Amino acid sequence: MAATPFTALDVHYSILYSSDTKFPVGFTFPFKLPSKRFTLVCNSSKSPPKPPPNSSTELQKQNPSLAEQLKPLSSTTLTDIPPKDQPPNTHLLTKPRSTWVNPTRPKPSVLSLQRHKRSSYSYNPRIRDLKLFARKLNECDTSEAAFKGVLEEIPHPPTRENSLLVLNNLKPWEKTILFFNWVKTQNLFPIETIFYNVTMKSLRFGRQFQLIEELAHDMIKNEVELDNITYSTIITCAKRCNLFDKAVEWFERMYKTGLMPDEVTYSAVLDVYAKLGKVEEVMSLYERGRASGWKPDAIAFSVLGKMFGEAGDYDGIRYVLQEMKALGVEPNLVVYNTLLEAMGKVAKPGLARSLFEEMVESGINPNEKTLTSLVRIYGKARWARDALQLWERMKSNGWPMDFILYNTLLSMCADLGLVDEAEGLFEDMKASEHSKPDSWSYTAMLNIYGSGRNVDKAMKLFEDISDLGVELNVMGCTCLIQCLGRAKRIDDLVRVFEFSLKKGVKPDDRLCGSLLSVLSYCEGEDLDKVLACLHQANPKLVAFIKMVEEEKTSFEMVKEEFKSILNDTSVEARRPFCNCLIDICRNKDTTERAHELLYMGTVYGLYPGLHTKTADEWRLNVRSLSVGAAHTALEEWVGTLTKMVERQEALPQLFSANTGAGTHKFSQGLPSAFALHVRKLAAPFRQSEEKAGLFVATREDLVSWVQSRSLAATA
C-alpha cells in the first residue's frame, strides 16, 4: 500500500470519474467517442519500440493492444480494498475503491516518464546572414515565382544546419512549406524528423491541419521516424482546428506503433478530452498517468482546472488545488489565472479572492488576464467594495492593463451601476494609445446609461457610434431600445432599430424581449410603430399578439401557438417573453388570456417555485414575474384559496407573497405595484416589517376576507 500514488481525493474521483465502474480504474479504458470506440494500446515490453511501419493493419499484428496486454494482469493483481481501509474524509465514497495492491508487479505504463531529448544546437556563424535571408523570404510575394527569385540569393549553401536555421525563421506557413519542399528537392542530405517538426509547427500557426497530416503521411511513406514532438504538434494542431477526432486518432496511432507518449504529448491529449468535455476520460487518463509514476506539472493542472471550471464542478477545482499541494507542485501565473477563471465559472467569488491574495503573497504579480477574471467575478457577484478596492490596487501598483481589461472594468461598472467611474474609464480609453474604445466599450456604456435611464447620454453615444463608424452590436441595440422605450421616445427607438438592421444587427430573442416589453406599456400610434419593428424581428410573435386579442380564439389555439413560440425561443428568453405577453394582455383588458398564459407558463416550467408550502406557511413567490404576471398570479391564488375556504379545507397559519425588495437594476417597482394591487383587492396582506418585499396575511384575516367577499358577491 505504501507505494500507492493515490491520495484521498483520488479515491473520490476514481469513483466519480471512472468511465465504467465494472472496470477498475487503471485498466480497461473504453473511450466513447462520437464516431467509434477504441481502446488505448501501448507496449509494456522492455525492448525499445520499433520505428513505425507503414500500415495500420501491419501495426496491429506487431503490437497487441493495451487491453490484450493487460488482460491477465487485470484478473490477477487487482482487488477492491474493503471500505474500512479507506482514508478519512472520503464521505463522498459510495463504492470501495480499486487500486493496485501488488507493488511488486510492474504497473502498466501509459506514458513515458522520460521527455524527448532534444539535439543540442551548435553555434552557426552564418546566423546573421541566414536570418536576414529568412526575413527576405518572409517579406517577398507568396507566389512561387517570387519565392524562387529570392531563393537564388541564398548567402550560404543549404547544408543541413543552414537549412534548419532558415526553416526555423520562416513565418507564414506558405513560405515554410515552399522552403521545406525546395530543400527536399536539393537532395543534399536526408530529411530528418526535425525538419518535418519545424515545418509542422509553422503550419500549425496557419491552422493547416490537412497539410500537416500530408506531411505526416509523407514521413510514414519515407520511413522517417515520428517522435513525440511530431505527434504533439499534430495533436495540438488538430485540437486548434477543432478536429478532435483527428487528435484522438493520432494519439491512438502512437500506441499502435509502439511509441509511448511523454508528458508533453500526454497533457496535450488530456486537453483534447477536456475540450470535448469528457471529464471521465480525462480523470481516467490522469489517474493512469499517476499510476505510471507521472508527477503532473503546472501545465497539466492548468488543463484540469480549466476543464472543471467549464464543467462548473467546484469539487473538481478543489481537487486540483489539493492534488497540487499534495504533490508539491507550485502554481504558476497561468495556473492561478486558470483557477481564478474557474472559480468565476462556479460562482465562488470569496474563494477567488483568497486565491488571488495567496498568489500575490507568494510573490507572483497578476497580469491582465488575472485582473480581467477577478474584475468580472466581483462585478457578477455585485461585490462593489472589493471591485473598487481592486481597482485602486491596480492603479497604485501599476498592474498591467489592456483593452480587454478596460472593457471588463466597464462591464463591471455596468453591473454595479458605477456611472462616474465608467465615464472616467471611458475617457481614459479614448485618450489611450492602445486601448481605444471598441464596440464592447460602447455597449458597456450603453448598458450603464440604459439601466440608469439616462436617455440623453445614451442617445449621444448612439450618435457618436454612427459618426465614428463604431460597430453597433445586438446588445448595444437592445440596451438602447429598453432605455428609449421606458422614456417613451418611440420615434428614436424606431430610428435606432432601423439603423441597427441596416448595419447588419441580427435581432435575437433578447432584442425581441425588449420590444415586447416596450409594447406592454405602449398605446395608440406608438403601439403600431413598435409592432412594426417587432414584425421585422419576429413576425410570429406579432401574429400571436394579434391572435390572442381575438375573442373567437380558443384556448386550444393559444396553447398550440404559444408552445410553438416557446420552442423557437432560447431558454433564457422564455420567461421574459411570457411575462411581457401577460402584461400586454392585461393592458388590453384581456385578463382571461393573461390567466391562460400564466397557466401555460407554469405548465412549461417557466416559473419554478412559484408556490412553496410548509405546514405553517404557504407562499407565493413572484420575484421573477413582471408586474402584470404577479397580479395575475395573485388573483389566481386568491381564487384557489377562496374555493378552499368555501370547501372548509385545511389551511396553514400564515400566507405570504414575496416580490423581492426590488433593488435590482431591472426591477420595475414590483413591490409598490404589488402593494397597490393588494389594496385594490382589499386583500388582508400587510408589508412585513422585517423583510422588504414580503407581504403576509394570517389565516383568520384571509378567511374572514374571503367570506365577506362571497357575501358581497351573493348580495
Added chain:
DNA sequence: GTAGGGTTAG
C-alpha cells in the same frame, strides 16, 4: 535562434 503541451470579455 532554441522542433512539442496550459490562461483573458455580455
